[in-house]
Amino acid sequence: MDLxxxxxxxxxGMIIFVGWQGVMAMQAADLVTYLRDVSGRTASYLLLGTLLFAPLSRLWPRLRLYIKVRRYLGLWGFxxxxxxVIVWVSLEFAFDWSLMWQEVNDNxxxxxxxxxxxxxxxMAVTSNNKAVRRLGFRRWQGLHSVAYLIVPLSLGHYFMAQKVASGEPIVLLLVLLLLMFWRFKYAD
Ligand code: HEM
Incomplete structure (x- = not known):
């Protein structure tokens, strides 16, 4: 299909998803928790999805034609x-910065x-062709390899945020582990 x-x-798809989740949030028992959790989980999936591109395009080289998809998955994840974070700052803490700081320090x-x-x-600011030209491909690529730090941090955050044990972050962490293994064994 054409890129x-x-x-x-x-x-x-993302605009429909966001609209749909907005409607679901209105009907949820706890609007703030719903919005905070659904946005956090969607971000985790999208950010992990960006890392899947390298191994998958080695398996299916035609996928390299769609490399721009990775950029937009990352931007939607962002x-x-x-x-x-806006839900957390505004709806959950009503911009009470000292209370927020206490919460950050306790967790x-x-x-x-x-x-x-x-x-x-x-990464988000430099996700455009102009930034690639300005930084030069090597430096730009170096900057964007920080994704290999961001995704483990995000999934660690997801895992630790659970009050009741849930399989979802564990599955995502396992996928990440496989990805990291592939990265260090096969990537150039
Ligand atoms: C890349 C950045 C981040 C990602 C991918 C992310 C993702 C997530 C996910 C997936 C959850 C669990 C949702 C669930 O249980 O269904 C969560 C929970 C949460 N996150 Fe984040 N998050 C990020 C950054 C942040 C930041 C910067 C803050 C605050 C400053 C924050 C505050 C919270 C809070 C308060 C919870 C809920 C914990 C609870 O259940 O009490 N997150 N996040």
């Missing part, structure tokens, strides 16, 4: 993280999320 059509479908998992967010910022 432009694939990208268009991704954007449309948007989901922003929604996640290692929030630190992991914060570090992941900080590392995501330069």
């Amino acid at each position: 432009r059509r694939v990208l268009w479908l991704i954007h449309l 948007c989901m993280v922003l929604i996640h 290692l998992f929030i630190w992991l999320g914060l570090v992941a967010l900080i590392l995501l910022l330069p």
